[in-house]
Amino acid sequence: MLSIDLNCDMGESTDLWQYSIEKDFELLKWVSSINIACGYHAGDINTMKLLIEEAIKRNIAIGAHPSFPDKENFGRTNMQLSRERISEIVLEQIEILNNILKENDKKLHHVKPHGALYNMAAKDGNIASAICEAIKNFDKDIILYGLSGSELINAGKDSGLKTYSEVFADRTYKKDGTLTPRSEPNALIDDPDKACSQVLQMIKREIIISTSGKEINIKAETICIHGDGEHAEEFAKKINRMMKENDIRLNCL
Numbered sequence: 001m002l003s004i005d006l007n008c009d010m011g012e013s014t015d016l017w018q019y020s021i022e023k024d025f026e027l028l029k030w031v032s033s034i035n036i037a038c039g040y041h042a043g044d045i046n047t048m049k050l051l052i053e054e055a056i057k058r059n060i061a062i063g064a065h066p067s068f069p070d071k072e073n074f075g076r077t078n079m080q081l082s083r084e085r086i087s088e089i090v091l092e093q094i095e096i097l098n099n100i101l102k103e104n105d106k107k108l109h110h111v112k113p114h115g116a117l118y119n120m121a122a123k124d125g126n127i128a129s130a131i132c133e134a135i136k137n138f139d140k141d142i143i144l145y146g147l148s149g150s151e152l153i154n155a156g157k158d159s160g161l162k163t164y165s166e167v168f169a170d171r172t173y174k175k176d177g178t179l180t181p182r183s184e185p186n187a188l189i190d191d192p193d194k195a196c197s198q199v200l201q202m203i204k205r206e207i208i209i210s211t212s213g214k215e216i217n218i219k220a221e222t223i224c225i226h227g228d229g230e231h232a233e234e235f236a237k238k239i240n241r242m243m244k245e246n247d248i249r250l251n252c253l
Contacts, residue, residue, distance in 0.1 A: 003251040004203055005164065005222035006239065007033040007145065009065055009114065011051050012042035012074070012228050021047060025054055027227055030236035032252040033061035035112045035145070038093035041067035041075025048100050056104055061252040063110035063145065066093035068117050075115035076182070083130040086117075090134035098138075109252070110164065111135050112145035113152070121152040122178060128155035135161060148219050149177050165219040167202045169195045169239055170229055175214040186211060192234050196242045199223055203248060 008031045010024045028034070036051050037043030055062050067075035069089060081089075090113070098108050113121055113131055121128040128151045135142050136159055146152030148165035156163040170189045172180045180187040189195050202208055202220040210216055225236050243250055 001247055001249050002203060003249040004220065004243065005033050005061075005252045006031045006225070006236070006243075006250055007035060007063070007112070007166070007222050008225045008227045008232070008236065009037070009112075010034045010227045011037040011047040011065075021050055023233065024051060024227055026233050027225075027236050028054055028058050028060060030233075030240040031060065031225070032250050033063060033109065033222070035063045035065035035110075035114075036097055037065050037067070037114070038096050040069045040089065040093055041071060041114055045096075045100070048097055052097075052100055052104055052106070056106060061109040062097075062101065062106065063112055063143075064094045064097045064108060065112055065114045066090045066117065067114040070116070075117065078116045078120060083126060083133075086127055086130040087134040087137070090117075090131050091138060094134065094138050094142075108139070108142055110143040110145050112166070118147070118152070119179065119181075121155075122147040122150035125151045125155055128152040129159065132156050132159040132161055145222055147178070148221075149217075164222040166222050166224055167199075167208070167218060167220040168224050169199050169235055170224075170226055170231075173208050173210045173216065175210040175212045175216070177208075177210075177216050177218070180211055188229075190231060192231060192238045195235050196238050199239055200242060200246060204246070 068079045070077045132155045143162045144156040145164045208216050208218045
């Protein structure tokens with residue numbers, strides 16, 4: 001039987017974006033791992049504590065979701081920082097979340113960069129390796145989540161980290177295998193049936209059809225749903241059920 005992880009970005013509370021932690025609690029019913037905002041683009045100590053406590057009750061794997069320091073634009077501003085500074089901010093955020101995990105006698109499972117940091121690392125090997133350096137300096141056994149086929153995954157493997165190749169249920173892809181920027185039309189998928197179809201295609205056929213119609217080979221080890229998305233819970237529920245119907249085990253590998 002095929003196994004796949006279903007992850008969700010959570011704890012993204014900020015005055016600029018509508019948010020309810022109860023929405024995140026509902027999403028926990030359908031996923032196998034979560035990526036918790038560490039305060040640099042969204043969230044705070046309280047949201048981290050609440051989500052960690054609820055995730056532990058459901059035996060869900062917990063990861064850090066570090067970002068550029070950019071609360072004003074939800075971590076979506078490209079920043080030109082030194083390699084040393086990138087490693088520093090990633091390590092700082094990992095430690096913030098891990099300190100709360102330690103209070104609950106739990107360990108960090110993975111790290112998945114957020115927003116502009118994630119997208120820049122997908123293309124820039126120097127940024128990618130800076131992120132990997134921070135993770136290795138903290139704990140070489142922590143798993144790196146990164147865009148399938150990206151420089152971030154390549155850097156993770158080169159540095160000896162375990163990696164999960166990530167694909168997206170609620171985003172479209174360009175012909176080079178990168179995500180369609182949110183500033184462009186049709187970047188987001190709003191139809192849950194279309195999202196399910198895309199996920200099934202990525203898991204079983206290992207391909208994605210880009211917005212240009214090009215078929216791209218893709219490796220899917222973890223599927224992302226954005227917790228701040230308008231249809232997040234509906235997507236998570238439908239994808240979870242679709243996987244069961246197709247004999248795909250939901251599992252944090």
